[in-house]
Amino acid sequence: MTTEWSQWPRRHSRAVDVIIAVLLCALATYASRVTDLGNGQGPIVARPASLAVFGLSATASLALLARRRFPCAVLTITTVCGIVIGALGFEVSVATTGAAFVAAYSLGLWSADLRTAKIAPAISGGALLITSLFHHFTPILTGGRVSLIAAILVAGAFAEAGRNRRNYLAALHARAELAERTREEEARQRVGEERLRIARELHDIVAHHMALAHAQASTAAYLLRSQPDRAQEMLDQLAGTTSAALRELKATVGLLREDDSDAPLEPTPGLAQLPELLTSFERTGLTLSLSITGVPRPLSSGVDLTAYRIIQEALTNVTKHAVTATATVRLVYSRQLLTISVLDDGTEAAEHGGGEQDSDSQGYGLIGMNERAVSVGGHLHAGHRPDGGFEVTTELPLEPPHTPDREDDPS
Incomplete structure (x- = not known):
């Protein structure tokens, strides 16, 4: 009231x-x-x-x-x-x-x-x-004249107070508008980052499963006349590969929808699913070996997903670009870092136009892997090995980077 x-x-x-x-x-x-x-x-x-x-x-x-x-x-x-x-x-x-x-x-x-x-x-x-x-x-100095002088001073004082209050409210309004614009810009930035993250996920999913599907289809076509049983087995695997691709795409794109779906989404992939990933590549005829050095430690969700996607993308590049049938995945756990190396012999890559590095220079595979590594505080190096072949090496922190608060800043 x-x-x-x-x-x-x-x-x-x-x-x-x-x-x-x-x-x-x-x-x-x-x-x-x-x-x-x-x-x-x-x-x-x-x-x-x-x-x-x-x-x-x-x-x-x-x-x-x-x-x-x-x-x-x-x-x-x-x-x-x-x-x-x-x-x-x-x-x-x-x-x-x-x-x-x-x-x-x-x-x-x-x-x-x-x-x-x-x-x-x-x-x-x-x-x-x-x-x-x-x-x-x-x-x-009569009472009337004193009141005139007082009235002049009071009018000026009230006017100054009113002007200051109006300016103060205008400043508050401007700060509120600035804060609103800042929130909107931050929201747009977060939307852009989320879109970039989803784009990376889609790139990795599509590139991985399409490479597997292409390899399985090519193998099935080659074996269709000479070994029809093997060709049928490869076609069955091709159906499983495409089904897995559809499930992962549905899970990823489903994050963009606002409605709550009762259908459970698949868990976010990580190094726990690494054996299944390697098995899917071995079905295409690629011979893989896995070596783990050090004691495996639990990873944060971001680092775990990044490690899985980098290995997936690196092996996808081997399947698409390298003229080789063998590849090696190495995991080295130290006190603070997880070092991942994916390498192939690629002895015939140079004879076929430069191999994976030339092909990836025209795409986004290496760029995406590097951005993933940097996003969790790590870094990535990729290039030809001196004795032939190609190697992708990534160092990821076992814990997410910590940004000190202002109160903790000694300066």
């Missing part, structure tokens, strides 16, 4: 202006009847109501209705009306010239020129103060 009443003047500013204008006109008209005889008895009602004072007060009060749009012009009109009231022989006081001080406050609050907002009210107050001296010069 209190909040609603506090917001009422702001929501009904025109009604507030009308009420102020009526009250100031009535106050000035009544104050024109009051005079101070200087006998120590104080002000008394000694005059009838003046039609001229009423007209001047009404003019000044009506001008206040435009004080928000034309504050400087309104201050000029109200000051002139106050001076004319004093020239007619009436006392110049806060009561008779109250409209001028309301206009001074409005100018200090809404004027775009700060210099004018500070100087013009002082000039207006000084002119009214000088006009009051023409009524009776002595004593100089």
